[in-house]
Amino acid sequence: xxxxxxxxxxxxxxxxxxxxxxxxxxxxxxxxxxxxxxxxxxxxxxxxxxxxxxxxxxxxxxxxxxxxxxxxxxxxxxxxxxxxxxxxxxxxxxxxxxxxxxxxxxxxxxxxxxxxxxxxxxxxxxxxxxxxxxxxxxxxxxxxxxxxxxxxxxxxxxxxxxxxxxxxxxxxxxxxxxxxxxxxxxxxxxxxxxxxxxxxxxxxxxxxxxxxxxxxxxxxxxxxxxxx
Ligand SMILES: [Zn+2]
Numbered sequence: 157x158x159x160x161x162x163x164x165x166x167x168x169x170x171x172x173x174x175x176x177x178x179x180x181x182x183x184x185x186x187x188x189x190x191x192x193x194x195x196x197x198x199x200x201x202x203x204x205x206x207x208x209x210x211x212x213x214x215x216x217x218x219x220x221x222x223x224x225x226x227x228x229x230x231x232x233x234x235x236x237x238x239x240x241x242x243x244x245x246x247x248x249x250x251x252x253x254x255x256x257x258x259x260x261x262x263x264x265x266x267x268x269x270x271x272x273x274x275x276x277x278x279x280x281x282x283x284x285x286x287x288x289x290x291x292x293x294x295x296x297x298x299x300x301x302x303x304x305x306x307x308x309x310x311x312x313x314x315x316x317x318x319x320x321x322x323x324x325x326x327x328x329x330x331x332x333x334x335x336x337x338x339x340x341x342x343x344x345x346x347x348x349x350x351x352x353x354x355x356x357x358x359x360x361x362x363x364x365x366x367x368x369x370x371x372x373x374x375x376x377x378x379x380x381x382x383x384x
Contacts, residue, residue: 183349183351184350185350188374189375193230215235216234223257264277264296265372267348270348306365333354334352335350
């Protein structure tokens with residue numbers, strides 16, 4: 157396969173490699189709340205202005221493809237309004253008319269706030285088999301307007317082991333303080349792990365990481381590896 161190396165990955169390779177062999181001083185895992193694909197908002201009302209009737213009838217259940225870290229498809233409920241005669245759809249919580257779930261948008265926001273660029277967030281998501289455009293990431297970050305203040309420093313892709321000819325989406329990103337790794341844990345619900353290299357940095361970074369977790373509606377689990 158003769159795919160040309162993209163400018164981004166060439167940049168990543170030219171950077172000085174970060175020493176990753178050390179045991180990190182602390183590990184932080186970000187988890188996202190479970191999305192309940194069978195829970196629908198109740199009560200159901202006609203959403204059209206100047207109607208709002210509760211006299212609605214479930215007409216049909218239709219599959220809807222979604223982009224989400226854990227779900228590929230949900231069922232949308234199609235209702236008909238008995239007062240105004242119009243139809244509308246109701247989606248499970250966390251899912252809207254857009255194809256991208258709220259959880260995936262939160263994940264992209266989290267990665268951006270940790271230090272990935274707008275262009276790198278889609279590359280990182282690809283490692284999880286997820287697709288989101290750079291523009292969608294940008295709009296998500298803008299819409300969140302998250303006032304997160306802290307030592308955000310650009311994260312660069314850590315080149316994967318040389319060997320395989322195919323270009324794999326990088327799943328590890330690092331700067332001088334921390335490394336971010338994407339993957340699923342054994343329960344399949346933790347997808348972003350952050351390694352902080354130095355103990356003294358951990359104390360300084362934790363308040364910032366907590367702000368990021370809140371902004372992205374994620375749960376943060378901390379494990380400090382203190383020297384015995
Ligand atoms: Zn109506």
